[in-house]
Amino acid sequence: MRTHFCGALNKDNIGQVVEICGWVNRRRDHGGVIFLDVRDKRGIAQVVINPNNTDFALAERIRNEFVLKVNGSVIARGQGLTNPKLPSGEIEIIAQHLQILNPSKPVPFQIDAADTSEEIRLKYRYLDLRNNAMQKRLKVRSKVTHYMRAFMDKHDFLDIETPFLTKATPEGARDYLVPSRTHLGEFFALPQSPQLFKQLLMMSGFERYYQIVRCFRDEDLRADRQPEFTQLDVEASFMNEKEIMALMEMMIRGLFKSVVGVDLGDKFPTISYAQAMEKYGTDCPDMRIPLEIISIDELLTNIEFRVFSEPAQNPKSRVAAIKVPGGAHISRKQIDNYTKFVGIYGAKGLAYIKINKDGPASPILKFLGAEASQNIIDKVDAKTGDIIFFGADKVKIVNESLANLREKLAQDLDLFNQDWAPIWVVDFPLFEVNNNNTLNTIHHPFTAPRVGIDELEKNPTTALSHAYDLVINGSEVGGGSIRIHQADMQQKILKLLGIDETEAQDKFGFLLNALEYGCPPHGGMAFGLDRLVMLITNSTSIRDVIAFPKTQTAACLLTDAPTQVPKKILRELNLEVRLPKKD
RNA sequence: GGAGCGGUAGCUCAGUUGGUUAGAGUGCCUGCCUGUCACGCAGGAUGUCGCGGGUUCGAACCCCGUCCGCUCCGCCA
Numbered sequence: 001m002r003t004h005f006c007g008a009l010n011k012d013n014i015g016q017v018v019e020i021c022g023w024v025n026r027r028r029d030h031g032g033v034i035f036l037d038v039r040d041k042r043g044i045a046q047v048v049i050n051p052n053n054t055d056f057a058l059a060e061r062i063r064n065e066f067v068l069k070v071n072g073s074v075i076a077r078g079q080g081l082t083n084p085k086l087p088s089g090e091i092e093i094i095a096q097h098l099q100i101l102n103p104s105k106p107v108p109f110q111i112d113a114a115d116t117s118e119e120i121r122l123k124y125r126y127l128d129l130r131n132n133a134m135q136k137r138l139k140v141r142s143k144v145t146h147y148m149r150a151f152m153d154k155h156d157f158l159d160i161e162t163p164f165l166t167k168a169t170p171e172g173a174r175d176y177l178v179p180s181r182t183h184l185g186e187f188f189a190l191p192q193s194p195q196l197f198k199q200l201l202m203m204s205g206f207e208r209y210y211q212i213v214r215c216f217r218d219e220d221l222r223a224d225r226q227p228e229f230t231q232l233d234v235e236a237s238f239m240n241e242k243e244i245m246a247l248m249e250m251m252i253r254g255l256f257k258s259v260v261g262v263d264l265g266d267k268f269p270t271i272s273y274a275q276a277m278e279k280y281g282t283d284c285p286d287m288r289i290p291l292e293i294i295s296i297d298e299l300l301t302n303i304e305f306r307v308f309s310e311p312a313q314n315p316k317s318r319v320a321a322i323k324v325p326g327g328a329h330i331s332r333k334q335i336d337n338y339t340k341f342v343g344i345y346g347a348k349g350l351a352y353i354k355i356n357k358d359g360p361a362s363p364i365l366k367f368l369g370a371e372a373s374q375n376i377i378d379k380v381d382a383k384t385g386d387i388i389f390f391g392a393d394k395v396k397i398v399n400e401s402l403a404n405l406r407e408k409l410a411q412d413l414d415l416f417n418q419d420w421a422p423i424w425v426v427d428f429p430l431f432e433v434n435n436n437n438t439l440n441t442i443h444h445p446f447t448a449p450r451v452g453i454d455e456l457e458k459n460p461t462t463a464l465s466h467a468y469d470l471v472i473n474g475s476e477v478g479g480g481s482i483r484i485h486q487a488d489m490q491q492k493i494l495k496l497l498g499i500d501e502t503e504a505q506d507k508f509g510f511l512l513n514a515l516e517y518g519c520p521p522h523g524g525m526a527f528g529l530d531r532l533v534m535l536i537t538n539s540t541s542i543r544d545v546i547a548f549p550k551t552q553t554a555a556c557l558l559t560d561a562p563t564q565v566p567k568k569i570l571r572e573l574n575l576e577v578r579l580p581k582k583d
Numbered sequence: 584g585g586a587g588c589g590g591u592a593g594c595u596c597a598g599u600u601g602g603u604u605a606g607a608g609u610g611c612c613u614g615c616c617u618g619u620c621a622c623g624c625a626g627g628a629u630g631u632c633g634c635g636g637g638u639u640c641g642a643a644c645c646c647c648g649u650c651c652g653c654u655c656c657g658c659c660a
Contacts, residue, residue: 026620026621026622028618028619028620028621028622028623029616029619029622030616030617030618030619030622030623031615031616031617032616032617032618033617033618033619034617034619035618035619035620035622037620046619046620048618048619050617051617063611064610077618078618080618081618081619081620083619083620085620086620089620106593106610106611107593107594107610108593108594108610109593109594109595109610110594110609110610110621112621113594113595113609115594115595115596116594116595117589117590117594117595117652117653118652118653119590119651119652119653120593120594122652169660171660172659172660173658173659173660174658174659192659192660195660217659218659219658219659220657220658220659221659222654222655222659223653223654223655225659344586344655344656345656346656440660441660442660443660444660445660446660447660497660541653551651551652551653552652552653552654553651553652555651557651557652
C-alpha cells in the first residue's frame with residue numbers, strides 16, 4: 001500500500017516517486033497551493049498540492065485527521081523553504097495523486113496539543129495515543145519488554161503462563177473476584193501476583209522461570225499505582241541471594257544501556273534496611289539527594305524542652321534533624337508550607353534553626369538552651385547559611401515526615417546531584433508488629449528467614465529475612481527474596497502470622513503438600529514494569545505508560561467500565577446486587 | 584473513610600463586591616489568498632456555567648448536598 005514512511009523521508013529520497021499513507025496532522029490552504037502535513041508512525045512529511053493537480057478539488061475537502069494515500073515525487077525544498085523543526089524538513093512531496101482513505105469528523109482536541117486535560121484524553125484515548133509523546137512512551141515500553149524477554153531467554157529462563165482465574169488469598173491486598181457459574185456461590189480471584197505458581201514451577205523442576213504478567217490488586221490508586229499492573233516475574237532454583245541479585249542487576253544495567261543509552265555503573269551499592277531507615281527514613285531512598293537524616297536523641301535526653309526530651313527518652317520515638325546546606329534563605333512562608341507538608345504524615349510541627357551570619361536563629365532556641373543548640377549544630381556540622389529541620393515524635397512519624405521533606409526539599413531547591421542512582425536494599429526484617437500486637441510479614445509469608453526455627457520462635461520480631469529490593473531514584477522498581485523450601489518452616493511462619501493449621505491447610509495446603517515432595521532451594525524477584533518504564537521515560541504518571549489506564553476511582557473513561565450487567569446474567573450466577581441505602 | 588485542587592463554548596482558560604446581553608484564544612463553518620509549516624486576512628455560528636436543592640428582587644459567583652477528574656493520607660503481604 002505504501003513505499004515509504006513519512007517520517008523516514010529525507011534528502012536521500014530526492015528524485016524518488018513515493019507512495020505514503022497517514023493522517024493529516026495539519027493543512028495549510030493558500031487558495032492556490034495547499035500544504036498537508038501527513039503523519040504516520042514514524043513522523044511527519046509535507047505534501048504539496050499545486051493548483052494544476054487533477055485532485056486539487058479533492059484536496060480542498062481534506063481536513064485534519066483525514067486518512068490519506070499520497071502518490072508523488074520527493075523534491076528538495078527551495079532555499080529558505082526548509083523547516084529545521086522537521087527531520088524531513090529538507091524535502092517535500094509534490095503530490096501527483098491523492099486518495100482519501102477515510103475522512104474524519106473534527107477531532108475534539110488537536111492531536112499535538114500538549115495542554116489537553118487528562119479527562120478528555122482518556123475519554124478519547126484512541127486519539128490521544130496518536131500523540132507523539134504517547135507513541136514514544138509505548139515504544140519504549142515495547143523495547144523494555146523485548147529486552148527482558150531476550151535477556152531471560154538467553155539465560156535459560158522459560159516463559160510459562162500461570163492462571164488468571166485462581167484462588168483468593170487471605171493476606172495482602174484486596175482481591176478482584178470473579179464469580180463461578182459452575183460452582184454457584186463460589187469465586188475465583190485474579191492473582192495479586194503469580195507468587196505461589198512460580199514456586200510450584202520450581203518444585204516441578206523447571207529451575208528457571210519468567211513471565212511478563214498482569215497482576216491485580218483492588219486497592220486505591222495513586223499516580224504510580226493501577227489496579228492492574230504488569231510485572232516481570234522471575235524465579236530460579238539453586239541460586240542464592242547474591243547470584244539472583246547479580247543476574248537481575250545485569251539485566252537492569254543492560255536494559256538501561258540498550259533502551260536509553262544510560263550507564264548505571266558497574267556495581268549497584270547496597271544498603272541495609274536499618275541503615276536506610278536511619279539515614280533516609282524510608283526503605284526506598286532516592287540516592288540522588290545529598291541530604292541525610294541524623295539522629296540527635298542522645299543530645300536531648302536531659303534538656304528541659306519536653307517537645308524534644310520526651311521523644312528523645314522514648315525508644316519508640318525519635319528526634320532527628322536534616323541539615324540543608326545554604327538553606328537559611330528559605331522564607332518563613334515557605335517554612336510554613338513545609339510545616340503543613342509534614343503535617344500530612346502526622347508531624348505536629350516543624351522546628352528549625354537557621355544559621356545566620358550573626359549566629360543561630362530559631363523560635364525554639366530559647367527552649368533548647370545554648371548548649372543543646374550548639375551540640376546539635378556540631379553534630380550535623382551546620383555552617384553559616386545552612387538551615388536545620390527537626391522531627392520529634394514516634395519513629396514512624398519522624399521517618400515519614402523527614403523522608404518526604406527530604407524529597408520535597410530536593411525538588412524545590414534542585415538538590416539532585418546525579419541523574420540515576422540505583423541501590424539495593426537488603427537485610428529486611430521478616431516481620432513488622434501491628435498495632436494490635438500481631439505480626440505481619442514485610443515481604444510476603446513465603447520469604448525465608450535468616451534464622452532457624454528455634455531462634456525464630458524465640459525472637460520473631462528481630463529476625464531478618466532473605467529479601468531484597470531494587471530502588472532507582474527513590475522508586476522501588478523490584479523486589480524479591482529467597483523462599484522457604486521446607487514445609488516445617490513454612491508452617492511455623494504461617495503460625496506466627498496467626499494462621500492456624502486448619503486454615504493453613506485450607507488456604508495453602510497445596511503449597512505445604514508440594515514442599516514435602518523434594519522442593520529445591522529457590523528464590524526470585526519481580527519488577528514493576530510500569531514503574532520501570534515511568535522512570536525511563538521520565539513520566540510523572542503511571543497512566544502515561546499504559547495504553548488504556550483507569551482513573552483514580554478505577555474506572556475506564558473510554559469504555560465506561562465498570563457497568564451494571566443485565567439481571568439475566570446475574571441470575572445465571574445466582575447473584576443479587578444490593579446497593580447501600582442512602583438517606 | 585479523610586485532606587487539598589479543579590469542573591464555564593469542541594478544546595485550553597478568564598469572568599471584578601452577587602447586577603441586567605457570560606467573554607478570550609484556538610478549533611469549526613463561509614469567503615479571499617500560489618511557499619506555508621501553530622500560514623494569513625475578513626465574516627459567522629456555537630453555552631445544561633458538572634448535577635440537585637437553598638439564600639436573594641436577582642446566582643457562573645454565596646450556602647448545603649452530590650457526581651466526575653487530579654494530587655495526597657489511610658489502604659497497597
